[in-house]
Amino acid sequence: MDADRALLTPRGELVRGCAEALAEKLAGLPVGTARIDLDMSGVHFMDSAGLEFLEVLRDHGRRRRLPVTATRWNGQPRRILELAGLDTTDPLRSPAPHGTPPPAPSAVAREREERLHLLQEEVEQLRQAVASRPVIDQARGILMATYGCTSDEAWHILREASQLANTKLRAVAESLTACAATEGTPPPEEVRIALSRAAARRSSR
Template identity: 50%
Template sequence: MVIDAEVCENQAVLCVRGEIVYGAVEALGGALDRLPAATDSIVLDMADVTFMDSVGLRFLQELDDFGCRHAIPVRVINWRGQPRRVMEFAQQDRTGATDRDEPVDEPAAAFTAGNGATVFSAVALERAEAVDRLSEQVQQLQQALASHPVIDQARGILMAAEACTADQAWDILREASQHANVKLRQVAATVVSSIEGVAMDEPVRDALKSALARSRAARVRKA
């Protein structure tokens, strides 16, 4: 995390970049201590903060404590992304509702005292959502792995029937899947079932015919 400080007409603007995690409180304390004695207000700009864990609570408390000690107002602006969602949860718990279309721009004190549990729960929720997304991706990969045998069988059937390569057989299945608007695994299962005399569904059958015709024409042109 990096804090860039700029003072204009006795107002200090602290721009935070990176993640507010372990060590961020100490970094903020150092930046505050280096401000000129004549500083009469502080604005903390969070626009470039990408992530904030439970350390963010102590980070904001450090800013608020500094303002109280020196009797100067402090503001925190430009909440975005994950840090903003953490603060929205905190605001919602305090008021019972929050308007997500309005930017969060309030004194740091409004988001510090008494909201520790909210910040912890909001960060936990953020991570739980990430775990859910990963679980969904794993399920998709598992489904893809499970579909490989039938797809490989269908490719083998097409390679034997059409005297084509494995890549060409794959292209035929993929094109038929797109034109029939069904999953590739379903097209492959249809090809495998057809060997056992099971009739193909008309959309899949027509899509396969078109894909086979284009594949044959392409192979003739290359010959």
Template identity: 60%
Template sequence: MTSAARDPYTGRLDALVVEGRTVRDRALLQARGEVVRGAADTVARALAALPPDVGRVEVDMSEVTFMDTSGLECLDVLGEYGRRRGVPVAVTGWRGQPRRVLELVGLDDTDPLPAAPFAGSPVRNASAVARERAEQLGSLRAEIAQLRHAIDSRPVIDQARGILMAAHSCTPEQAWHVLREASQRTNTKLREVAGALIASTAPGGPPPSGALRAALRAAVARHVPPPPAAGDGTAR
């Protein structure tokens, strides 16, 4: 059972796989791959395939290599299964980045599922917990989105820096300062400045806007020392 999940950093497909077996009345599930969008459906299908007389579910997460906020959805699916069936569900073996996600949202990184309110036990009011989890989820989603945007932007910015280094014989750090100052001067996102510069170097490519050209010239003048005059440094 897999989710068609795409690695957001390398582009490789590393779908979540949930394999299971039963030992007496225990269901032992092994999760492997990445817990991203679509993973909750994979977990739900794995649970639906379990025998109806299962008395306990144990999920091993030790082979999960990456997890975003979809992991919280998976925990909700597992918790709901335990409450609905009246069986304990344990999710253990957290390692690396997935474990860090649990820490960020304030969950137990040994077994993040709270004790399930089994049949006959009182169900506590979880509205405050639900609100807190929703706030943590929103914050974590925003952080992950920012990280992905930064990673996606890096190749474009590095290519633009290379163009400036070749054109002005400057260092990588100087090229970075030129791009950043041009971005600030024109109130344009750094990635857009880099993209415009790259596009202008293609055959027949559109030149940067007048404002951006002026900002780049000013930034180069500030951050890139002029080449030494002919004869400087020669022996007399």
């Protein structure tokens, strides 16, 4: 105790039973305690029980109408707070007033954003691949009939032609199917050359 301020210094791990231990400690504080501060620098591990620990402290402060803080987080407990979306300076801090600039994003938040962006790109690629499947299958059929090759060989010809012409595989397939249609237009010259070269390479192997 420092006058009417209580300083608690938890040590070790915040695991099952820690919330109950804190509740017992809080109940034993002297009457007239006007503030409770927790120095968390001695805590090196916590699981979900650590969040219950914080709720006990928060509820005590609300019931007694006194300020409570839990500061100096580090290591694994700090990362748990980040993952939970809590303020790592003091997870018990009241929300900032309206109009206050948001804090700088944490490393975990940036990592989440990057992973989300990669997942969105992957989903978009898969969506395009599914949408392209019918026209690609048609183009493979055309190549199989034209060159007397297997389905796998037709796929390799398409893929190699796409690389040689520096054109998306779907665009190569679309030009082939358009050419095969009634009154269809021939593929662009660079695609025709790329297809011929790719087919010649395949037949020579």
